[in-house]
Amino acid sequence: MEEHIANTCRGGVQKCHNTHQTATSGLIFKESFLWGKSREGRCAVSIPAQDVEESLLDPELTADAPELPQLSEMDVVRHYTRLSQWNFGVDSGMYPLGSCTMKYNPKTNEVQAARPGFSGAHPLLDEDLCQGALEMIYNLEQYLAEITGMEAVTLQPAAGAHGELAGMLAIHAYHAKTGHQRSKIIIPDTAHGTNPASATLCGYESINIHSGEDGILTPEAVAAVMDEETAGIMITNPNTLGLFEESIKEIADIVHAKGGLVYGDGANMNAIMGIVKPGDLGIDVIHLNLHKTFSTPHGGGGPGSGPIAVVKALEPFLPVPRVEKKDDRYTLVYDKPDSMGRMLTFHGHFSILVRAYSYILTMGAKGLTDVSKLAVLNANYIKESLRGDLHLPYDRPCMHECVFTDKFQADNGVSTLDMAKRIMDYGFHPPTVYFPLVVHGAIMIEPTETESKETIDQFIGAFKSIVQEAKENPEILKSAPHLAKLSRLDEVSAARKPVLRG
């Protein structure tokens, strides 16, 4: 069988090394820009004959028609079908992108979001006419409050970094309200890169602190910089090394003692959902990525959603309108004098919220807890299986993702980038590379709970095979990928001399 696969692959044995390789070559179409296909008069719709009297608009309201390519329906369908075939997604293969939680997006979520009552509802409908939509918003907020152990939730923020901004605006508003605005915020080196940006937008200066030798933060490091000019700390838990911040409670106590607040970056919630409630750890505000933890489409698949959950003291500052429930009736409440105002038009990314709601209801409490258990088990299985093949900078149990480096491969001149490119030839999306920054040559793998043991074993086998290739045939790695539509891209020229217009 192995020989058969090898013989039928383009490029022969060199490109189809072994059975760990789940990818082969195929016929991929070139595709031009739609403008190149445009022909005068070509059209994809037949407009019905005019059966009413012509009534011209005021010329002041009109202008030249927009310039659009003229195409038949088949031109358009083939164009986007071909582009989609160039793509790699969770629906085509394992996507172990660390810190991104690229889990499978169940199709039932799509069915629920497409229900006419949701998909056809206008966001400006009178409350009486959209009670079901408001009920969904209210219930989802309640569920997320329960999962995080917090008092209140807003679903408005558009995605994770926007949620961070909303959370930091709540902290900023809290300090303003209590009479003493502060100037600084503590950010550990294992936090997400967007954290300092969110803090800066609120006018806070970032004070960076280093994690300890075992990759987690020490209470001493926080105590050394925490003072009454510091608004609080932004902490990612589990952190970007995939490690649980074990001193989180002590750290929260240190920050609270000086009047500061604790911002939790919930991007890594997939490791602790149902096991630990951030509210019990002393966190005051946390954002969630529905497009990570709650299985809504991620990346090019659709808009994100970054709700925040807060403790009672921060509830007055949440964006308006709030959905409130009184006697089985849901109302939109705008009268919140301390609110930060709107974070987004209408009610957030509503149809994404429906998908997350569908996920929570289909999984149930036990199912969501199992998600975290399996996500952590899968990551530790990969960590243990590849130990020895790849260098493990922090040798301790990990959470939902594990971090390796290219240290063992350096002698053969093979880098993290080369291995990441080569894994594409085996039919896997590359893991996250060169992040977190505190690890030199990092390879960060997050399998998520949705991959089967068989698929994970294939991935492990692929990586072991690449490690072998690095010793025997490093050139095949340095020029990889070989089976992708485009081979190694010139990243340097792309960054130095970008072509920003087609």
Place this chain on the structure above:
Amino acid sequence: MKELNELNLPEDLKYSDDHEWARVDGDIVTIGIDDYAQDQLGEVVFVEVPEVGDTFSKGDQFGTVESVKAVSEIYTPVSGEVVEANEALADAPELINNSPYKDGWIVKIKADDLSELDNLKDKASYFQMLKG
């Protein structure tokens, strides 16, 4: 990646622990990143330099160097006012890789107090630090 003994570390410069170099000429200090830093970063694709007239205190971040791998902050080893920034880096960031000590200089600062440079390392002790 270069071996340590392949690094070009001129004798007449002072080096910071963060891999910046400094050259003193009167009260003007020219600052850049050294061969070790450019080699570790890889191909530099963008350099953010400060404005002439900006003032910095020792240890402040005054710019960033972005490579295909990462964005790194650069810190000034001396307090003072920026008198010149290397505008050529905007169109040719590769100067940092090709000529870190000459054409790839980043900024010239009129120093408030040259004695701040005393705790920088000379070539020998910097090289010792890299060896670890």
